[in-house]
Amino acid sequence: MALNPTSRVVLGMIRLGRKTGYEIKQLVDVSARFFWTTSYGQIYPELKRLEENGLIHGEDAATNGRPRRAYELTDAGEKALDGWLSSDEPLLFEMRDEGLLKLFFSDSMSPAERSRLIQAMKARHDEVVEKLSSIEDDAREKGGGPHDVLRFGLAFHGFCSDLLQQMDSEVTR
Amino acid sequence: MALNPTSRVVLGMIRLGRKTGYEIKQLVDVSARFFWTTSYGQIYPELKRLEENGLIHGEDAATNGRPRRAYELTDAGEKALDGWLSSDEPLLFEMRDEGLLKLFFSDSMSPAERSRLIQAMKARHDEVVEKLSSIEDDAREKGGGPHDVLRFGLAFHGFCSDLLQQMDSEVTR
DNA sequence: CTTTGCATGTAAACCGTTACATGATTTT
DNA sequence: AAAATCATGTAACGGTTTACATGCAAAG
Numbered sequence: 002m003a004l005n006p007t008s009r010v011v012l013g014m015i016r017l018g019r020k021t022g023y024e025i026k027q028l029v030d031v032s033a034r035f036f037w038t039t040s041y042g043q044i045y046p047e048l049k050r051l052e053e054n055g056l057i058h059g060e061d062a063a064t065n066g067r068p069r070r071a072y073e074l075t076d077a078g079e080k081a082l083d084g085w086l087s088s089d090e091p092l093l094f095e096m097r098d099e100g101l102l103k104l105f106f107s108d109s110m111s112p113a114e115r116s117r118l119i120q121a122m123k124a125r126h127d128e129v130v131e132k133l134s135s136i137e138d139d140a141r142e143k144g145g146g147p148h149d150v151l152r153f154g155l156a157f158h159g160f161c162s163d164l165l166q167q168m169d170s171e172v173t174r
Numbered sequence: 175m176a177l178n179p180t181s182r183v184v185l186g187m188i189r190l191g192r193k194t195g196y197e198i199k200q201l202v203d204v205s206a207r208f209f210w211t212t213s214y215g216q217i218y219p220e221l222k223r224l225e226e227n228g229l230i231h232g233e234d235a236a237t238n239g240r241p242r243r244a245y246e247l248t249d250a251g252e253k254a255l256d257g258w259l260s261s262d263e264p265l266l267f268e269m270r271d272e273g274l275l276k277l278f279f280s281d282s283m284s285p286a287e288r289s290r291l292i293q294a295m296k297a298r299h300d301e302v303v304e305k306l307s308s309i310e311d312d313a314r315e316k317g318g319g320p321h322d323v324l325r326f327g328l329a330f331h332g333f334c335s336d337l338l339q340q341m342d343s344e345v346t347r
Numbered sequence: 348c349t350t351t352g353c354a355t356g357t358a359a360a361c362c363g364t365t366a367c368a369t370g371a372t373t374t375t
Numbered sequence: 376a377a378a379a380t381c382a383t384g385t386a387a388c389g390g391t392t393t394a395c396a397t398g399c400a401a402a403g
Contacts, residue, residue: 005390006272013279023354033278036271040392045356067399069354086280087287092273094298098209099179099266101326103259105206106186107319114260125267146280153274153337160333164326178362196382213364218384240371242382 002054004085006093007043012074012082015057019071022048031136032147035129035154048072056081100125116172123165126158133158175227177258179266180216185247185255188230192244195221204309205320208302208327221245229254273298289345296338302331 004012010033014025022044029039051057056078062071074082100122107115133155140148177185183206187198195217202212224230229251235244247255273295280288306328313321 006270007390010275013275016279016282021354022356033275036269036274038268038270038391041354041356042358042392042394043390064353065400067354082279083282086276086283092276092294092298093270094273095211095268095270096209097179097211097266097268101209101323102183102186102206103265104326105319105323106189106255106259107322109189109256110259121265125265146278149280149341150274150278153277153341156337157334161330164329168322168326180362194382195384211363214382214384215365215386216363237381238372240382 002056002081004081007039007047008051008056009082009085010037010039011044011047011051012056012078012085015072015074016079016082019062019073021062021069021071023069032140032151035133035158036150051078112172116169119165119169119172123162123169126162126165129158130155130162175229175254177254180212180220181224181229182255182258183210183212184217184220184224185229185251185258188245188247189252189255192235192246194235194242194244196242205313205324208306208331209323224251271295285345289342292338292342292345296335296342299331299335299338303328303335306331 010029011025014020014028017028020028022041025044026039026041029037048057048059052059052072055075057072058075059070059072062069100118103118104115104122107118110118133151137151137155140151183202184198187193187201190201193201195214198217199212199214202210221230221232225232225245228248230245231248232243232245235242273291276291277288277295280291283291306324310324310328313324
């Protein structure tokens with residue numbers, strides 16, 4: 002069975018502990034959001050596909066009267082996940098930044114407009130820094146990969162924010 | 175007429191000077207690649223759509239016997255581009271980094287495997303730095319938005335490279 | 348009792364890449 | 376003469392988001 006990017010996130014998140022589709026989505030949104038996204042429209046069909054192919058196994062895990070289905074990795078699922086983790090295929094890296102695109106075409110803007118754009122870009126990075134900061138204590142306790150990635154995100158968005166601040170002061174200077 | 179992300183790149187690139195579809199693609203690949211991509215499969219249909227809607231105007235610009243069609247902005251096109259540039263809609267920002275995804279799930283890896291992953295991630299950023307460096311002299315002369323964006327990319331990918339180097343030394347320590 | 352959150356799912360629309368087809372010109 | 380580059384385009388495929396539909400539980 003061929004793994005697509007969504008399969009990988011789903012398998013990885015499930016290995017961190019038995020999870021429902023809903024929980025996977027929450028986890029991605031909270032801890033992986035700055036470098037990965039998913040939607041229910043991908044997760045639920047993918048869970049079905051992974052179970053049909055024997056990589057995960059779902060069980061009824063209703064709380065009170067509320068229906069829930071929680072999934073665990075099978076041995077085949079563990080193998081598939083480890084296979085991807087240790088594979089040498091080139092690592093997908095994509096960035097799409099409409100702010101930089103505007104800046105690229107900004108020669109027709111006044112300094113004030115340009116400064117506004119740069120500040121708006123900076124604000125987005127600051128938001129991410131805040132969000133990541135708010136979960137840092139929790140992540141530090143748990144440590145491991147998720148914490149390393151969080152530190153990366155914090156440094157990365159902090160750097161972008163500073164860089165943009167500096168660009169702005171050059172513009173308004 | 176509603177502008178999608180591709181319309182914006184196309185309009186912006188054409189404002190930098192009369193361009194063919196082929197030239198737009200080259201320009202994006204060379205100067206915008208680290209924060210934006212496009213393919214012929216998007217560009218050519220988009221050029222048709224923009225011309226049908228009166229935002230650009232194409233003319234035959236054959237060199238020798240080779241057929242070419244070069245486009246310029248119409249007044250409506252200039253307006254549409256400026257409208258987008260000065261709009262306040264939230265700026266799309268997306269990042270997809272399979273390296274960080276692997277790192278997130280890397281708790282089952284040995285230090286050596288982890289180091290290999292981090293080095294592979296670093297290598298990708300170094301490649302971008304090299305590519306951007308190779309066009310810096312040219313961009314500096316022209317200045318403006320494209321040069322600002324290039325400097326941003328250089329700083330950004332250089333920072334990622336350094337950060338990963340540091341993470342690696344923590345792992346192998 | 349109303350809103351927010353938990354929980355699962357589907358369908359349509361949209362976006363984007365890849366692969367293919369074609370052919371001329373320039374460089375090696 | 377062959378290979379690389381210029382040049383335009385389409386079709387198929389795959390991935391992703393958005394909107395919709397449904398319903399119960401907890402919190403205000």
